[in-house]
Amino acid sequence: MKKIHLVLLVLIAVSIGILISFTNTTSTYDTIGTAMSKPGKYVHLMAKLDKTVPLEYDAIKNPNYLRFTAVDSLGLSVPVVYNNAKPENLEMSERLVLKGRYKDGTFQCEEIQTKCPSKYKEEEAKGLKHPGNVPDPRTAP
Amino acid sequence: MKYIGENLLPGQLGHFFIILTLISSGLSTLSYYFAARQPESVDSHNWKKLGRISFGIQALSIVAIFSLLFYIIQHHLFEYHYAWKHSSRSLEFKYLLACFWEGQEGSFLLWSLCQSILGLLLIRRAGTWESPVMTTVSFAQFALSTMVMGLYIAGWKMGSNPFILLRDSGVLDNAPALHLNFDITQSLRPDYLSSIKDGNDLNPLLQNYWMVIHPPVLFMGFASTLIPFAYAIAGLWTGKYGDWTKQALPWSLFSTAVLGVGIMMGGMWAYESLSFGGYWAWDPVENASLVPWMTGVAGLHTLLIYRATGHSLRATYLFYILTFLFILYSTFLTRSGILGETSVHAFTDLGMNWQLLAFLLVFTIPSLFFLLRSFKKIPAIQKEEEISSREFWMFIGSLVFFLSAIVISGQTSLPVFNKIFGTTLAPPEDVEFSYNSIQLYVALILAVLTAISHYLKYKSTTRSFFWKKMLIPAVLSVVAGAAFMIFGEVDYEKKGPVFQYSITLTILFSFYTVIANASYIWLGAKGKIREAGGSIAHVGFGLVLTGILLSSANKEVISNNINGIPAPLGEGENPRENLTLVQGLPVTMGNYTLTYLKDSAHPKKQLWYYKIQFKNQKEKEEFVLTPNAFVNYKGNQGLMANPDARHYWDHDVFTYITSIPDPENQKDTATFKSYLQKQGDTLFYANGFMTIDSIQTRSDLPKELFGEKGKLYEVPIRVQSKTGTSYSIVGRAAFVKNQWISLSDTLVSEGLILQVQEADVNGTVRLGIKESDALLKYVTLKAYRYPFIKVLWYGVWLTAIGLLLSMINRIRKNRTATTSS
Numbered sequence: 001m002k003k004i005h006l007v008l009l010v011l012i013a014v015s016i017g018i019l020i021s022f023t024n025t026t027s028t029y030d031t032i033g034t035a036m037s038k039p040g041k042y043v044h045l046m047a048k049l050d051k052t053v054p055l056e057y058d059a060i061k062n063p064n065y066l067r068f069t070a071v072d073s074l075g076l077s078v079p080v081v082y083n084n085a086k087p088e089n090l091e092m093s094e095r096l097v098l099k100g101r102y103k104d105g106t107f108q109c110e111e112i113q114t115k116c117p118s119k120y121k122e123e124e125a126k127g128l129k130h131p132g133n134v135p136d137p138r139t140a141p
Numbered sequence: 142m143k144y145i146g147e148n149l150l151p152g153q154l155g156h157f158f159i160i161l162t163l164i165s166s167g168l169s170t171l172s173y174y175f176a177a178r179q180p181e182s183v184d185s186h187n188w189k190k191l192g193r194i195s196f197g198i199q200a201l202s203i204v205a206i207f208s209l210l211f212y213i214i215q216h217h218l219f220e221y222h223y224a225w226k227h228s229s230r231s232l233e234f235k236y237l238l239a240c241f242w243e244g245q246e247g248s249f250l251l252w253s254l255c256q257s258i259l260g261l262l263l264i265r266r267a268g269t270w271e272s273p274v275m276t277t278v279s280f281a282q283f284a285l286s287t288m289v290m291g292l293y294i295a296g297w298k299m300g301s302n303p304f305i306l307l308r309d310s311g312v313l314d315n316a317p318a319l320h321l322n323f324d325i326t327q328s329l330r331p332d333y334l335s336s337i338k339d340g341n342d343l344n345p346l347l348q349n350y351w352m353v354i355h356p357p358v359l360f361m362g363f364a365s366t367l368i369p370f371a372y373a374i375a376g377l378w379t380g381k382y383g384d385w386t387k388q389a390l391p392w393s394l395f396s397t398a399v400l401g402v403g404i405m406m407g408g409m410w411a412y413e414s415l416s417f418g419g420y421w422a423w424d425p426v427e428n429a430s431l432v433p434w435m436t437g438v439a440g441l442h443t444l445l446i447y448r449a450t451g452h453s454l455r456a457t458y459l460f461y462i463l464t465f466l467f468i469l470y471s472t473f474l475t476r477s478g479i480l481g482e483t484s485v486h487a488f489t490d491l492g493m494n495w496q497l498l499a500f501l502l503v504f505t506i507p508s509l510f511f512l513l514r515s516f517k518k519i520p521a522i523q524k525e526e527e528i529s530s531r532e533f534w535m536f537i538g539s540l541v542f543f544l545s546a547i548v549i550s551g552q553t554s555l556p557v558f559n560k561i562f563g564t565t566l567a568p569p570e571d572v573e574f575s576y577n578s579i580q581l582y583v584a585l586i587l588a589v590l591t592a593i594s595h596y597l598k599y600k601s602t603t604r605s606f607f608w609k610k611m612l613i614p615a616v617l618s619v620v621a622g623a624a625f626m627i628f629g630e631v632d633y634e635k636k637g638p639v640f641q642y643s644i645t646l647t648i649l650f651s652f653y654t655v656i657a658n659a660s661y662i663w664l665g666a667k668g669k670i671r672e673a674g675g676s677i678a679h680v681g682f683g684l685v686l687t688g689i690l691l692s693s694a695n696k697e698v699i700s701n702n703i704n705g706i707p708a709p710l711g712e713g714e715n716p717r718e719n720l721t722l723v724q725g726l727p728v729t730m731g732n733y734t735l736t737y738l739k740d741s742a743h744p745k746k747q748l749w750y751y752k753i754q755f756k757n758q759k760e761k762e763e764f765v766l767t768p769n770a771f772v773n774y775k776g777n778q779g780l781m782a783n784p785d786a787r788h789y790w791d792h793d794v795f796t797y798i799t800s801i802p803d804p805e806n807q808k809d810t811a812t813f814k815s816y817l818q819k820q821g822d823t824l825f826y827a828n829g830f831m832t833i834d835s836i837q838t839r840s841d842l843p844k845e846l847f848g849e850k851g852k853l854y855e856v857p858i859r860v861q862s863k864t865g866t867s868y869s870i871v872g873r874a875a876f877v878k879n880q881w882i883s884l885s886d887t888l889v890s891e892g893l894i895l896q897v898q899e900a901d902v903n904g905t906v907r908l909g910i911k912e913s914d915a916l917l918k919y920v921t922l923k924a925y926r927y928p929f930i931k932v933l934w935y936g937v938w939l940t941a942i943g944l945l946l947s948m949i950n951r952i953r954k955n956r957t958a959t960t961s962s
Contacts, residue, residue: 002525002526003525003526003528003533004525004526004533004536004537007537007540008540011537011540011541011544012544014544015544015547015548018548018579019548019551019552022548022551022552022569022575023566025569025570025575026555026566026567026568026569027566027567027568027569027570028565028566028567029565029567042569042570043567044567059719059721059800059802059919059921060721060723060919063719063720063721063799063800063921064717064718064719083717084717084718084719085719085799085800085921086800088780088800088801089780099570110570
């Protein structure tokens with residue numbers, strides 16, 4: 001066997017190994033119920049803002065503290081704490097993807113993705129959004 | 142029904158040219174196919190002629206479509222859906238082009254136009270390879286032209302036509318005011334167009350000069366990957382497995398340069414104008430175009446190996462074919478909507494997913510089939526490469542580059558994996574680290590290989606030759622590295638010491654890459670710039686690595702908020718990077734003192750500019766940044782922020798607005814409270830206290846305005862805030878015609894409104910105080926400092942320049958070789 005073939009095999013094996021180990025680091029999409037059943041585990045929580053409960057955010061006191069209640073389609077709700085600026089379109093969004101962990105009765109959120117019924121959808125809270133991805137409003141349900 | 146005011150001619154012409162493109166590109170494909178099948182026959186010449194003519198017609202049609210659509214947008218013909226949807230009357234002229242390619246249809250047309258230009262060049266240059274290569278190019282044009290057809294075939298939508306009328310698009314169907322008798326079941330009113338006063342406008346995020354130049358360069362890059370692919374297919378088809386490589390090499394160099402610049406322009410755009418918080422976020426859309434660039438670079442290097450030694454031809458085929466296939470895959474990923482969350486499908490696709498998939502498969506299946514069928518026939522040298530040879534290490538470098546691209550593509554394809562296997566896997570917690578933790582080591586390996594490989598000779602290198610040549614750059618690199626270790630540092634601790642150490646090591650090796658390749662311009666190419674394209678490109682690549690590592694690893698959060706009320710944070714808490722600045726109140730953060738000075742509005746748009754002053758005591762710099770934000774722009778609730786940056790030779794300071802006060806909370810609910818005060822009294826408020834210094838009167842007042850007993854009191858008040866700042870303001874009250882008139886004075890930073898309500902010369906004052914949050918004008922922002930980011934941008938340009946120099950050199954050599962033979 002040629003040396004170069006040996007290198008080839010080793011590198012391919014390493015690449016496959018990396019990809020397999022990557023699938024182990026992935027998280028999951030969860031409802032509030034399933035997220036509560038695995039406290040401390042990083043999940044993508046699918047929910048929306050519960051507008052019946054007042055939202056707590058005061059940019060002057062602390063721009064990095066937002067607290068609100070999330071409710072999902074199954075009717076469960078959970079208080080959410082987000083240590084970042086309040087996404088501007090939080091109140092308008094019809095769906096939220098909350099990335100974080102459920103712990104000690106609250107959902108510690110690290111990133112919020114908002115899905116809005118407005119003209120330009122899916123402005124992610126973090127702004128992580130490629131302009132090439134701007135979807136077509138015609139096809140919005 | 143005749144509608145008033147519609148200009149239907151451009152649309153009808155547009156429809157005609159779209160059909161003409163489809164037919165002529167189809168005819169061109171067939172003609173070139175027959176020409177290539179029997180290259181020696183008499184018919185072949187005629188077929189080729191027909192192929193050329195029809196390709197020319199399709200190129201002209203694309204230009205015509207392009208011009209017509211631009212005419213429609215420029216003249217605000219809102220009877221056309223495309224103009225209505227993507228533009229508006231208030232839009233500046235420079236953004237009209239941006240409107241053109243905001244939509245999928247326009248960007249397909251742009252791609253098609255780029256391929257047409259390259260196709261026409263090929264017809265001039267390809268010689269005997271013209272027919273087989275142009276068969277693939279014409280077919281690609283045919284496939285692209287179906288994307289703008291806009292036909293429904295048995296319920297399947299084929300293409301999306303940019304010339305569709307607004308009234309046919311379905312947008313107006315549910316607007317009763319535009320229908321006869323206000324009944325949506327009846328037809329539109331003949332004068333419906335008079336109600337369509339303005340278009341929907343270009344997405345405010347895209348109202349940016351980068352949107353004007355980034356897409357054309359990127360699509361030229363996309364189009365350019367077709368050419369090496371077409372040559373490789375032609376090689377498999379004709380059985381002349383190696384001959385095409387000479388012609389394909391300059392194309393490959395061109396493609397690497399243009400696609401690379403196109404991608405990095407997107408990075409610059411993200412950095413300068415979008416609130417990505419950086420130039421690269423491992424966003425799926427970014428990755429999707431990076432991957433084919435990387436496989437293309439791998440192909441370029443194996444091609445060079447083949448040209449010099451005869452090795453690596455099979456790998457070259459694989460890399461070039463996959464490069465184009467990855468371009469198609471990226472098109473599929475970004476346009477099909479599959480990247481949206483698996484379970485929250487907030488929106489569906491254009492209804493063209495089957496077509497996008499077909500577009501991908503119609504190239505993937507045959508090309509991989511041809512490659513597998515002929516793989517064994519592609520010549521390969523049985524003799525093994527020497528370990529001391531350049532080709533051995535170049536091949537390993539290409540392989541690492543290629544596999545790294547495959548890994549990135551695999552990670553990006555998680556939504557596709559979910560779709561195929563029905564899983565609900567979500568991206569990992571730290572998405573960026575999941576890429577960085579692997580790609581850092583790829584960068585390390587590539588830095589070393591890029592540094593040494595030019596000092597190795599093809600076939601084999603003697604040890605003494607290598608070390609003799611390598612000595613100077615090695616010594617220089619050690620000096621540079623030592624200087625960095627003494628004066629610089631890698632301040633990236635959050636992922637542990639191993640990662641921090643690896644970053645440092647990679648930085649040192651990227652210095653080595655820059656120095657070794659810069660030295661090679663003199664040591665190897667003897668200072669002949671024309672011959673030194675490769676070295677220049679490698680210096681650029683080294684600078685890119687250096688710039689990425691230094692700017693990202695030592696990125697400093699200026700707005701790191703250590704004030705504020707401590708919040709219960711979970712483990713692995715987010716760095717709290719938002720800072721609230723109250724207007725006029727300086728806040729010191731590390732070396733910087735930030736002050737929100739004022740804001741101003743765009744004369745036409747709902748666009749606000751916020752002036753933020755930055756002062757750095759240590760480095761004696763002082764400047765004002767003006768990040769802006771669209772606020773509730775044309776029905777888009779919320780904020781769309783654009784950053785601003787200050788550039789220095791060794792660092793950038795960068796800021797963007799993350800939050801502004803909610804207008805709902807800005808309603809003033811507080812009321813005045815009155816206090817009777819004497820001169821010298823102290824009065825407390827929430828954040829401090831105030832004293833009345835003196836009470837002055839003026840009586841030299843015009844009687845006709847103030848009446849007989851008219852008086853004006855001026856009351857200087859000193860306000861001492863808890864933070865240590867003191868302010869002096871002057872309250873004024875006038876006694877006019879037996880009535881008190883008070884002038885309120887505000888102290889924005891303290892949230893205070895003061896009002897002298899009554900006063901008399903004996904020294905008593907009735908002071909009204911209102912403390913209101915609503916008074917506070919504030920912005921919440923993030924601010925960063927990126928060191929040495931310029932190194933990255935210069936690196937990108939230098940890489941492109943090196944590649945283009947190389948391309949010119951290869952074209953020149955090819956030409957002299959042809960004329961001499």
